[in-house]
Amino acid sequence: MTDYKKDLGLKESTSIVISRIIGSGIFRTPAPIMALVGCTSLFGLVWVLGGIITVFGAVIYAELTAMIPRSGGPYVFLKEAYGPYIAFLRGWAMFFVSETASIVAVALVFTEYINAIFVIVTGDPFGLITTLTISLITIWTLTSINLFGVGLSGKFQVFSSIVKIAAVGAIIGITLTGFSTGNLGNFSDPLWPQDFGWSTILSIGAALRYSFFAFSGWEGATYMAEEIREPQKTLPLSLFLGIGGVMVLYLGANLGYLYQLDVESIKENKWVATAAVKVVLGASGGILISIAVAINAFGNI
Secondary structure, three states: OOOOOOOEOHHHHHHHHHHHHOOOHHHHOHHHHHHHHOOHHHHHHHHHHHHHHHHHHHHHHHHHHHHOOOOOOHHHHHHHHHOHHHHHHHHHHHHHHHHHHHHHHHHHHHHHHHHHHHHHHHOOOOOHHHHHHHHHHHHHHHHHHHHOOHHHHHHHHHHHHHHHHHHHHHHHHHHHOOOOOOOHHHHHOOOOOOOOOHHHHHHHHHHHHHHHHHHOOHHHHHHHHHHEOOHHHHHHHHHHHHHHHHHHHHHHHHHHHHHHOOHHHHHHOOOHHHHHHHHHHOHHHHHHHHHHHHHHHHHOO
């Protein structure tokens, strides 16, 4: 049986939770969410519901981790509940589908925001080959860091989480204090959907997919339970601290987006963070925040 080094404490495990969540979602998903719901009340509801349901998931994982403090996350839980066959299928599904697709998606968003800087400076977007090349180099670079061991990886996650909190905090501060460009009328135009029927309910359900993507990754700390000191106490606390902090940051960022951009502008801007800060600070602000968002995505791969 493998003996794992207990190199990760509350600070590192909470940093892993925060770093795994804050990446590309809060900067890429507001546009499709707003396109689906079309009004500010449902836009806010989708983000609040996404956070609440994520907390419910964390409660379940916290209880399971306290009962089974072993590395592997859902693989270990499924093995205990249903046996090795189901756990094996889940493990390979994560390896080939869910985790792989998530890594690729975040790498592409990282490249999108690098592209946003390039467009602001030169006016020309990246081609397909350039986009794919940058994304692949990004994935390989982060893989190399993880190969040097959990200690170095943990320190990188602490640094990454600090940068991410600072970046999202900067977006909140800049957008919510841009009084000369902000418009409180954006919060109520439109406030409610034109009608509320099954189509609206289905739109909320579809929009929740993007909210869940933005909140995804919190379970990452459970993959290394045996490398965390006192995992029965440390992991549940790190999950609650990490998810709770991210919820506050996400709600603040979305308030900032709405203060600077109307509903139609949010729908049309896939680089919503860049667009919102650019309204306040101009092109230079758009470049700086694009760099910050790219760093966020980089640390989430």
